[in-house]
Amino acid sequence: MTLSRYPEGRLRADDFKIETGAIPEVAEGSFLVRNLVVSVDPMLRIFIDRKPLGISSMPSLPLGATIPGAAVGEVVESRHPDYQPGDIVEGRFGWQDHAVSNGQGVNRVPRGLGGVENALGIGGLPGFTAYIGLETAGGVKPGHTFLVSGAAGAVGSAVGSLIRARGGRAVGIVGGEDKRRYLLDEVGYDAVADRLSPDFHAQLAQALPNGANVYFDNVGGPLLAEMMPYVAFGGLVLICGLMSQYQDGGAGGDRDNLPSVLHAVMGKGIRIESFSQYGRDALRPAFEAEITDLLAKRSIKPLVHIVDGLERLPQAQIDLFENSTTGKVVVRVAEAGAR
Ligand SMILES: NC(=O)c1ccc[n+]([C@@H]2O[C@H](COP(=O)([O-])OP(=O)(O)OC[C@H]3O[C@@H](n4cnc5c(N)ncnc54)[C@H](OP(=O)(O)O)[C@@H]3O)[C@@H](O)[C@H]2O)c1
Incomplete structure (x- = not known):
């Protein structure tokens, strides 16, 4: 899913466009991820503005670029020493069904979160x-x-x-x-x-x-x-x-x-x-330990609203602003097993 025009005011479905292309080659030091669930997030609205946050120092996303949403996926091919096929990972893999990554900004999805979608919600x-x-x-x-x-x-x-x-x-x-x-x-x-x-x-x-x-x-x-x-x-x-x-x-x-x-x-x-969560990765292990413990004790109940199909991503993003649902909204693009 790519950016077809810079939104003016409220988002419209035709701000986005589905494009098809070949699955990219996996270079040395990279791995290929098959996305399972993709996130819609309020902040994506800023990243796709012609002038994000109205400041010229923040570069705008080029038209035709893939929307850079977070996703959880399975590694299906790897030429990276730290990632193996079958690993479940979270990162800014974008609104697409496959992505190549070099591991930067990627988190391993911890066991104990329940469904992988929780890695985009309470556990993400x-x-x-x-x-x-x-x-x-x-x-x-x-x-x-x-x-x-x-x-x-x-x-x-x-x-x-x-x-x-x-x-x-x-x-x-x-x-x-x-x-x-x-x-x-x-x-x-x-x-x-x-x-x-x-x-x-x-x-x-x-x-x-x-x-x-x-x-x-x-x-x-x-x-x-x-x-x-x-x-x-x-x-x-x-x-x-x-x-x-x-x-x-x-x-x-x-x-x-x-x-x-x-x-x-x-x-x-x-x-x-x-405050921003960005750059605070040193606290991630403590966060993951607290969340998986609370989930194991059933002290917290995650609520994720799952929408099916890559083509429904634009409407799911629009709905965050126009018709918000309860809990975290994700879009499922492939079948996922439990963690
Ligand atoms: N600082 C950081 O590092 C960081 C990281 C991630 C996200 N965020 C920010 O955290 C905020 C929440 O994100 P989220 O993922 O929880 O979003 P979300 O799931 O879409 O929830 C946002 C909530 O905002 C309320 N809302 C929407 N429009 C509103 C309006 N015009 N006036 C009052 N309330 C309105 C809605 O609740 P009701 O309609 O029920 O009131 C909605 O449930 C966003 O602003 C996001 O940008 C910050």
Whole structure:
């Protein structure tokens, strides 16, 4: 699946194009992967912009290039000393059925994750993002409350699962009653507010009598300013992502919310900090050990929404923004066994 035109505003199916070609040769030091499941991710929306993040230093993806999504696949041929046919690996193999890799940025999928699709969810990038975010926030401290936006998404549900497993208190924000119930019943959020409900603010006020010590923000935009009154004195606003701003170049609303955000920052001594999971691979073994342990104890329940067929990748990516489902969304491109 390639980029056929740079998206203008909201994604369209014809921003993408299916192309066929020969399976590439495997050079010395490389291996061939047959993709099993491919990921759709909000951040891919940035990478396919004509000017990613509006900055000229970040190169845009050339038209006609394969969409560089993460995937889990099986090594089917290898001329690399560290990889053998049959190995199950995760990497940025792209929206395609086969890819050649030299091993850079590739992770071996650990045993104990259940279905291989979990290596793109709780046991992969979204789970690792949640883990690094909690590290950045200084861990889960007794008595501290986290408020999490986009809580039913891939990262948000992983954040809630980890906070619960570590004995913390988590309050989620979702759009819709089904997601609210899922977070309460399956993930173990302590309270969940529905941003689409008329009494959204009453729900938040009830759930946060002493405010949130950390606002783990996955969406940015106008919601960030709306949430500042609920952040406690000396609290932290942790910017994980700006989901609500990726489609419109960053405006995220008509109102300038900066003055009210700064007012809260100054008045309550709130810090605002961002983080990235990128470059934090030294923490990966500890992350994998915690996740596989929690899965073995059935303390966390991964939820993956599987869409079948490479040709459905564009719509699955569009749906992240237009019609989001609960949990992690992946597209299956070949049959996968259990791990
Ligand atoms: N910092 C890092 O290293 C890193 C790494 C990976 C991902 N991320 C970021 O993490 C965030 C979450 O990623 P994900 O994979 O969990 O995405 P996801 O599964 O698509 O979930 C995103 C959630 O955002 C909410 N949302 C979407 N549009 C919104 C809007 N306009 N206003 C308010 N909420 C909106 C939706 O929830 P409701 O409709 O239910 O509210 C949705 O469930 C993204 O911003 C992504 O870029 C950061």
